[in-house]
Amino acid sequence: MSGDVRVPGHDEAIAPTLRRLRSRPRWLAGLYAGNARAVIGRGFRVIRAQNWGVIATGFFEPVFYLLAMGLGMGQLVGELPGPDGRPIPYAMFIAPALLATSAMNGAIYDSVNNVFFKLRYAKLYEGMLATSLGPMDVALGEIFMALFRGLLYSIGFLGVITVMGLVTSWWALAMIPVALLIALGFASIGMAVTSFITGFQQLDLVPVVLLPMFLCSATLYPITVYPEAVQWFVKALPLWHGVELMRQLSVGVFTSMTGVHVAYFLVMSVIGIAVASLRLRRLFLR
Amino acid sequence: MTEPIVSDHGLDHFALAARTRRFGAVQFLDYRLRAERPFLITFLTTALGNPLLYLAAMGLGLGAVVQRPVGGVPYLLFVAPGLLISTVVTTAANWGTWPIFSGFKWEKTYFSAGASPLGARQLVLGETLGMVVRLLLQGLIFWLIGLAFGAWGSPASVLAVPIGIVAGLAMFTPLMAYSATLESEGLQFNFITRLIVMPMFLFAGTFFPLEAMPVYLRWIGWVSPMWHGTQLSRVASFGLDVPGWLIGVHVAFLVGCAAAGLWCADRTFARRLVK
């Protein structure tokens, strides 16, 4: 047999696909089809069909922490020094920290547990990568969806703490984009980490990292309770920068550290995205 | 001594069935412990890590900003019994949901065991014994680490370990009964962890006395095994001032929940196995 065999309907059907593929950068040819929007479209279809209760429970978690700790512990603790040194009520002290923590938890859960489950058990990505999508379309689409969920939660939480009178500055509106920045940093690192995971038992290690980070990153009490050496260790952790930045925004007080906090997450996101991109083949094309 | 099972004619199946009826729960416990052995490292990591972390962060860290005594003692002493109880009860809640459901749905352990002479009652008791073993280990490790932190008020604080077992069972057995009725993985467990266990951990008097809460939120403590177990452990550890009748209520609540859960689980397991 020689020459090309024409399959009726084939050329017409995939013409738009090939047109799009021609317009993407050549160096990404094996990884990217310029069609992450199809993955995002799938995500919205799932959300639309999903039980809204599940989405709501994710919102309740930080609110419960805030109510319990703010009301109950607030009675025992009273006031703590705020970002500018002036004392603020305990609930006001922890609220921004809880927003930062919830951004971290949501991003890691979406980029590690969720991605691994879809990869290994639901075989979702196997189906996606049987089409003209590339691994990078899948990764970008999934990170976008994680950020979208993070956006919903942070808007909700900011609404709650505003109603409770726990923010005192218009700067608090910037807590939403900052929550997304924190989520992007953790999601990109999380996706890179997932490429090293081989079995679901290793997922047990996720809370082993996140829980201590939550408890010790000056979320529930000031960093000054630690000895100096421990303070330096905590200051190296990403969540501490997120917590401090959120706290400053909630009252509109900034210091020379503000830029450092923002820079920390920008650098973390760039590194995370770079490593995740390098690991994409390992993650999806085993 | 029981009658011999292996005779000249091979296995005596009647003797085998009789023995299973009597000791089936232990036979199933044997299975459960073997199945968990690969996860021993994970179990020990969490059993060691949780107390270290919580006692350090909440007992010492949070304690540093609580200036006055709580319940008549320093904050570390006040919070330690609560942390022990809430840790073991959370473990028990986790074991009462996904693993039980999986035994019917994915791994189908209960159906394969149910095809042997083991019946629903032996499976329920076997799982409960397995839970007791884990709670005992976890509680003991927590208590020993608490000793190193100086978090206990008296030697009687070791009673927190058995109290933790009963409180854990009060959570585990009702959930086990419920999980056995679920046909498909829905959102129920999601709701249980996020809307029952999590609020219990936060609101049920672990970190602060229930009285620090507005009256309309205190019921969360009243209906939760965590609060009853925590109060009992505080009495044991540093002699928290609780009237005798209330101690009776705490004990009755925990034992009642555990027993009612067992009774229900026996029924739901039986119904699921013969369906």
Added chain:
Amino acid sequence: MPVIEARDLTKAYGDFLAVDHISFEVAPGESFGLLGPNGAGKSTTMRMISGSTLRSSGELSVLAMDPERRGPEVRAHLGIIPQADNLDEELRTRDNLIVYGRYFGLPLSYLRPKADELLEFAQLTDKAGEKVQALSGGMKRRLTIARGLVNEPKMLLLDEPTTGLDPQARHILWDRLFRLKEQGVTLVVTTHFMDEAEQLCDRLIVIDHGQIVAEGSPSALIRQYSTREVVEVRFGSERNAAMEPELRRLCDRLEVLPDRILLYADDGEALLEAINNRNLAPVTQLVRRSSLEDVFLRLTGRSLID
């Protein structure tokens, strides 16, 4: 020009060679089979063809492109039907087809009528709004197959396409595949069913332990590696092995399997008569045509399904 060209294609997982230096070509419009037992390396080969597994070494060109470097382009032309259904369980039946088409970048104006046409083909029109979880195994399989046709593929990669289908559904699928072949679609099929390979494939390679052990059309392979007919006799589990020397005198080649003995001959009836004349009294006896199963047994000394 071949649509697939593989040279020394190899996939290693650590020390284990799942695919071990295999070379083959597939011509346009051809129906090409990979036959072998589970774990022989068929699926891995398929995944390398579509660029969803990276090869360890060797060369591979699909539609004149390297699937590793231009995966999206290669897959734009392919319809892939995986061994295990990987439908999107979070979406409903019809949405599975539409969303899958969106992954190809196909416009909704094309996909809406296409989805209805494919639902019709898969006999799932009345299940369009159902959750995928609620479908039976056979329905899921049909939906997976329909999904693989959403982009009017030029080449279909079918990994064990009829596993789990009932006999009637298998024949319907084979009929549909014949029609696609008539339209010029290239078919690449892996299977461990001999009848499927004989029905579907113009040409096939037999794979074992990641290596090609034979290549040719089904009939040529049978001619080359087996006789025209096979006599199957059973003497009961105790006596099978003991009968072997006696039977050897009657025929050149035989295979003693745990439950039966296979005797290879061009005239089966004559051989069976000879056995009965000697009063060997088999418990059961059967004369049949040679199949690819016999070819595989000859080539590897093992049965295909074990």
